[in-house]
Amino acid sequence: MHILIVPSEEFLPKDNHLLGIFQRDQAQALADYGVKVGVIGVSLRYSIFMICKAIVYKAFLLKGTNSLYVLPLAKLFKLLFKALGRNIYFIHEKSAKYNVLRATGFYWPYPNNDYTLYSWGHTFDMAIKEYISEYGRPDIIHAHNAHFAGIAANMFHNNYNIPFVITEHSSEHARNLIPSAYVDKIKSAYNNSSNVIAVSMQLGLLLESQYALDRSCAIVPNIIDKLFETLDNNIGFRPTETFTFLNIASLDENKNHKLLIKSFAKFHSKYTESILKIIGDGPLYEELIYLANELSLTSNIIFLGRLSREEVLNELLSCSTFVLSSNYETFGVVLIEALACGKPVIATKCGGPESIVKEYNGMLIPTDSEEELIYAMKKMYHSISEYDSHEIRRCCLEKYGSNAVVGSLVEHYNEILN
Numbered sequence: 001m002h003i004l005i006v007p008s009e010e011f012l013p014k015d016n017h018l019l020g021i022f023q024r025d026q027a028q029a030l031a032d033y034g035v036k037v038g039v040i041g042v043s044l045r046y047s048i049f050m051i052c053k054a055i056v057y058k059a060f061l062l063k064g065t066n067s068l069y070v071l072p073l074a075k076l077f078k079l080l081f082k083a084l085g086r087n088i089y090f091i092h093e094k095s096a097k098y099n100v101l102r103a104t105g106f107y108w109p110y111p112n113n114d115y116t117l118y119s120w121g122h123t124f125d126m127a128i129k130e131y132i133s134e135y136g137r138p139d140i141i142h143a144h145n146a147h148f149a150g151i152a153a154n155m156f157h158n159n160y161n162i163p164f165v166i167t168e169h170s171s172e173h174a175r176n177l178i179p180s181a182y183v184d185k186i187k188s189a190y191n192n193s194s195n196v197i198a199v200s201m202q203l204g205l206l207l208e209s210q211y212a213l214d215r216s217c218a219i220v221p222n223i224i225d226k227l228f229e230t231l232d233n234n235i236g237f238r239p240t241e242t243f244t245f246l247n248i249a250s251l252d253e254n255k256n257h258k259l260l261i262k263s264f265a266k267f268h269s270k271y272t273e274s275i276l277k278i279i280g281d282g283p284l285y286e287e288l289i290y291l292a293n294e295l296s297l298t299s300n301i302i303f304l305g306r307l308s309r310e311e312v313l314n315e316l317l318s319c320s321t322f323v324l325s326s327n328y329e330t331f332g333v334v335l336i337e338a339l340a341c342g343k344p345v346i347a348t349k350c351g352g353p354e355s356i357v358k359e360y361n362g363m364l365i366p367t368d369s370e371e372e373l374i375y376a377m378k379k380m381y382h383s384i385s386e387y388d389s390h391e392i393r394r395c396c397l398e399k400y401g402s403n404a405v406v407g408s409l410v411e412h413y414n415e416i417l418n
Helices: 021-033 048-062 067-084 113-135 146-160 180-192 201-210 257-268 285-294 309-318 333-340 370-386 389-400 402-417
Strands: 002-007 036-047 089-093 099-107 140-144 164-168 195-198 243-248 274-279 301-305 321-324 345-348 362-365
Touching: 002 021, 002 113, 002 146, 021 036, 021 402, 036 048, 036 113, 036 146, 048 099, 089 113, 099 113, 113 146, 113 180, 140 146, 140 402, 146 164, 146 180, 164 402, 195 201, 195 402, 243 257, 243 309, 243 333, 257 274, 257 285, 257 370, 274 309, 285 301, 309 333, 321 333, 321 370, 333 345, 333 389, 345 370, 362 370, 389 402
Parallel strands: 002 036, 002 140, 036 099, 140 164, 164 195, 243 274, 243 321, 274 301, 321 345, 345 362
Antiparallel strands: 089 099
16 A cells, blocks of 8 residues: 655745644654555745846845855846746655655745645646656555645546545634635545545534535544654653643644633732743744733743754653643644643643543633633642543553554545555
């Protein structure tokens, strides 16, 4: 069996190790299971308009200067000629587990909904030809998210006679962020695919209703990172003496850190031997630091920024409990990572967590409720000893471990091939 995974976002770019991480975990797990796996990572760089603008600007700045500055200008012209010729940059990354083909294309002639989709599709079309010539024809294309990978797979599957499935884990649908120009194309991709997989029951029901799908979505959750799955089961969970709440998320409006910080401030006024650690970066970083300072909690709210996977693991192992305060989540990978570390969790009822959080492993609360979050923090503080860390981890691995998730995926693949 040969599976080609196609993410909609960039695949593990150097400047953001979190982009494409779910697809990486799935590729590794499938390869470990004995499946032949490949990945096509599509990215778009520059546009004819952007390059021309840069050439004019640089030529103006360099007028009358010495020849040392000619090379950068020559590179811009080279990029322009490549863009006009619709050339694609290919980089092959071969490994023992799975092969990656990175395909970098150009916007045409500048980024907007129509041109971006056309350019993404053109780059994917060139990339799959390159992939097939190098690694052979895949049995199934597994697109992650309809926007863009699912649409592109739908555009070309008749040309190559390759069935495709779509796993949806984007929050764009619930947050009404899908451009209207793409709605019909996404619906067509869903209905023409061999299977639509959602990472949670709530997301599946949303997709079925929003796009009037002609079938029910299959439910296959995200998989636990191997780093968390292969922990020694006798790790001896080691929370710090100070009661520590931990949150891991992008610092944006959807993650609702303002609610978390304000709730913690009121909790901390009574339980002063407590801290809140926040891992992540994003557009609200400075604003959230200012809020913590305004509440006189700079010593008790610690912003750790973006951390490596190993550093995240260490923080999870040493915290008391994990808190997710989001307005919407399609799943909640950080929740299962916390559970894999034996930590009870507090999470808002924001979509994905409802499928993950049960009475034995944590608490669910309404979204955007300061009163409910403070209550949950207090209850967790007093009852944390009642949670069985080893049972939390065991149940988590049983449902979200590689054997369970990959077994389900392979079952879907076999149904399609048969």
